[in-house]
Amino acid sequence: MKIIEIGTLFLCFSVFFSSSFTISYAKLFTPRFPSSIIKAEQLSVSAKSNNGNKLYRAKYFTQILDHFNFNPASYQTFQHRYLINDTYWGGPEKNSPIFVYTGNEGDIEWFAQNTGFMFDIAPSFKALLVFIEHRFYGKSIPFGGNKDIAYSNATTLGYLTSTQALADYATLILDLKKNLTAVDSPVVVFGGSYGGMLAAWFRLKYPHVAIGALASSAPILNFENITSPYSFNNIITRDFRSESENCYKVIKGSWEQIDDTASQPGGLDLLRKSFKICKNYIDADALEGWLRTAFVYTAMTDYPIPTNFLNPLPAYPVKQMCKAIDDPATGNDTFAKLYGAANIYYNYTGSATCNDLADDSPDPHGLDMWVWQACTEMIMPTSGNNKESIFPESQWSYARRAEWCNDSYGIDPRPIWITTVFGGHDIYRALKRYGSNIIFFNGLRDPWSGGGVLKNISESIVAIVAEKGAHHVDLRYATSEDPKWLQDVREREVNIISNWISQYYHDLAQDNL
Numbered sequence: 001m002k003i004i005e006i007g008t009l010f011l012c013f014s015v016f017f018s019s020s021f022t023i024s025y026a027k028l029f030t031p032r033f034p035s036s037i038i039k040a041e042q043l044s045v046s047a048k049s050n051n052g053n054k055l056y057r058a059k060y061f062t063q064i065l066d067h068f069n070f071n072p073a074s075y076q077t078f079q080h081r082y083l084i085n086d087t088y089w090g091g092p093e094k095n096s097p098i099f100v101y102t103g104n105e106g107d108i109e110w111f112a113q114n115t116g117f118m119f120d121i122a123p124s125f126k127a128l129l130v131f132i133e134h135r136f137y138g139k140s141i142p143f144g145g146n147k148d149i150a151y152s153n154a155t156t157l158g159y160l161t162s163t164q165a166l167a168d169y170a171t172l173i174l175d176l177k178k179n180l181t182a183v184d185s186p187v188v189v190f191g192g193s194y195g196g197m198l199a200a201w202f203r204l205k206y207p208h209v210a211i212g213a214l215a216s217s218a219p220i221l222n223f224e225n226i227t228s229p230y231s232f233n234n235i236i237t238r239d240f241r242s243e244s245e246n247c248y249k250v251i252k253g254s255w256e257q258i259d260d261t262a263s264q265p266g267g268l269d270l271l272r273k274s275f276k277i278c279k280n281y282i283d284a285d286a287l288e289g290w291l292r293t294a295f296v297y298t299a300m301t302d303y304p305i306p307t308n309f310l311n312p313l314p315a316y317p318v319k320q321m322c323k324a325i326d327d328p329a330t331g332n333d334t335f336a337k338l339y340g341a342a343n344i345y346y347n348y349t350g351s352a353t354c355n356d357l358a359d360d361s362p363d364p365h366g367l368d369m370w371v372w373q374a375c376t377e378m379i380m381p382t383s384g385n386n387k388e389s390i391f392p393e394s395q396w397s398y399a400r401r402a403e404w405c406n407d408s409y410g411i412d413p414r415p416i417w418i419t420t421v422f423g424g425h426d427i428y429r430a431l432k433r434y435g436s437n438i439i440f441f442n443g444l445r446d447p448w449s450g451g452g453v454l455k456n457i458s459e460s461i462v463a464i465v466a467e468k469g470a471h472h473v474d475l476r477y478a479t480s481e482d483p484k485w486l487q488d489v490r491e492r493e494v495n496i497i498s499n500w501i502s503q504y505y506h507d508l509a510q511d512n513l
């Protein structure tokens, strides 16, 4: 199997496809989402609290397109969306805090709905909640909101960068505080995944705007050679292996078996039947990519409670997948075992009629432009597989990424830009005496945790590490089924944030003497 990984993910999202997989150009720009994933219309349905109220109101702000260029001829603006909830806010008179989510690569409504933690803690902090969308995603599309223009080529996409996004956040927050006459209200930023990276970087670059950051599952060290390119898949391997050695072996052995079967007469038909693949499209690489997606995303979202983040999933889905694989009823039938595992990721609700390998329905989370980011700044080597990997052995290749980016956009990535602008090398030494008030949360079940900050850097730049945690699990709504370790993580985060705010009020009172 030759899998080439292109627009690595984030947040979740890895785009895997094979060199021989003939798919439309447009498809290359869209992470492959299974048809069973929540669709856009479900977003608005779930955008309500338990009592049926809307969770937030959407507002638009006239944002500057290029914060770093003063040429009047190139001055342009765009409509920048943010969501706001003032139900719990103590108001400006009391300088009550403002909690801001620094949006990542997708529709901000989706992130707001998956960041229940902020809603959960807002009442006790009397906090205003603000979720700011990342430019070029959701409804925050420059060039008149026209995606056809905004996404056309490097001339327009050139404005899609993390530094521009951070400047957007600073500009919007300062203007909002002025409008609310809440200039002295402390701001705390929150984010998960790429949003968590942005939150951490925001605190480092704009300490006068945010007093602290909760950076959840933020792999800020997954650049250049800082983190091994094998780390990501090693963690996935460890996750499945921790459930059972048989589970690991069956998955590991399956890739060759699929290749062998596909190459025999009638083999593809057999695979189609075994995996209930729709009639329109099948080949071995596409099938393997589809299975791999299920394993990667299930490892990332291996939450201790049932969730509907990427797909509807039961609690501890990796365990459930391995249970299907270890099921004695499937005997030695590898395909039946893998089908059972894949069914958990793609068909937990039981509503899938067939599995569509060529599904190119629009990605409901609006993650379309991550591929551009993965071709410019976000060169995060994660696709290496060593001998022990649950996936076939392969090397991460920068040259392959660069070639793809040149073919697609005519651009050359800048793999050292992120570490140049935000740092990363020797981060413990660099930040030990610089910066403060950042929480780095990581769950060790999460493949991204290998690129996270796992050790305390200083008194106030701290790492919270949960052995059983997955991708930004702390940011989800609390539930009555949450395990003790998760309750403890959130309690620590709340205590730390509350200390930041007390210290801020103390300093403010001193200033006002």
Ligand SMILES: *[C@@H]1O[C@H](CO)[C@@H](O)[C@H](O)[C@H]1NC(C)=O
Pocket (backbone or CB within 6 Å): 049, 051, 053, 054, 055, 056, 057, 084, 085, 086, 087, 119
């Ligand atoms: C804020 O969120 C709560 C749910 O946590 C909801 O009940 C309330 O209606 C929301 N307020 C606004 C103004 O959207």
Ligand SMILES: *[C@@H]1O[C@H](CO)[C@@H](O)[C@H](O)[C@H]1NC(C)=O
Pocket (backbone or CB within 6 Å): 148, 149, 152, 153, 154, 155, 156
């Ligand atoms: C890039 O896209 C813009 C907007 O659609 C268009 O005006 C311009 O001609 C394109 N440039 C190139 C080099 O294709």
Ligand SMILES: *[C@@H]1O[C@H](CO)[C@@H](O)[C@H](O)[C@H]1NC(C)=O
Pocket (backbone or CB within 6 Å): 059, 060, 061, 062, 172, 175, 176, 179
């Ligand atoms: C602040 O108020 C001005 C004037 O009403 C408005 O144009 C602007 O969008 C507001 N800023 C934000 C962040 O909503």
Ligand SMILES: *[C@@H]1O[C@H](CO)[C@@H](O)[C@H](O)[C@H]1NC(C)=O
Pocket (backbone or CB within 6 Å): 224, 225, 415, 416
């Ligand atoms: C990473 O390390 C390899 C081997 O030491 C070296 O060839 C390469 O230039 C390094 N790349 C970066 C971006 O530091």
Ligand SMILES: *[C@@H]1O[C@H](CO)[C@@H](O)[C@H](O)[C@H]1NC(C)=O
Pocket (backbone or CB within 6 Å): 331, 332
């Ligand atoms: C699988 O089991 C069947 C009978 O249960 C047996 O005939 C076959 O040889 C086994 N195949 C392998 C690969 O072990």
Ligand SMILES: *[C@@H]1O[C@H](CO)[C@@H](O)[C@H](O)[C@H]1NC(C)=O
Pocket (backbone or CB within 6 Å): 275, 276, 343, 347, 349, 350, 351, 352, 353, 354, 355
């Ligand atoms: C999805 O699950 C339902 C219920 O178990 C089953 O009838 C259906 O065949 C499954 N669909 C696919 C594509 O496997």
Ligand SMILES: *[C@@H]1O[C@H](CO)[C@@H](O)[C@H](O)[C@H]1NC(C)=O
Pocket (backbone or CB within 6 Å): 406, 407, 410, 411, 412
């Ligand atoms: C893209 O590839 C072409 C052909 O190899 C090369 O001439 C060009 O310099 C490359 N462009 C960039 C931006 O690297």
Ligand SMILES: *[C@@H]1O[C@H](CO)[C@@H](O)[C@H](O)[C@H]1NC(C)=O
Pocket (backbone or CB within 6 Å): 454, 455, 456, 462, 463, 464, 465
């Ligand atoms: C960080 O320091 C705190 C005490 O301040 C400690 O409880 C915690 O275990 C440390 N975290 C790590 C990952 O070592």
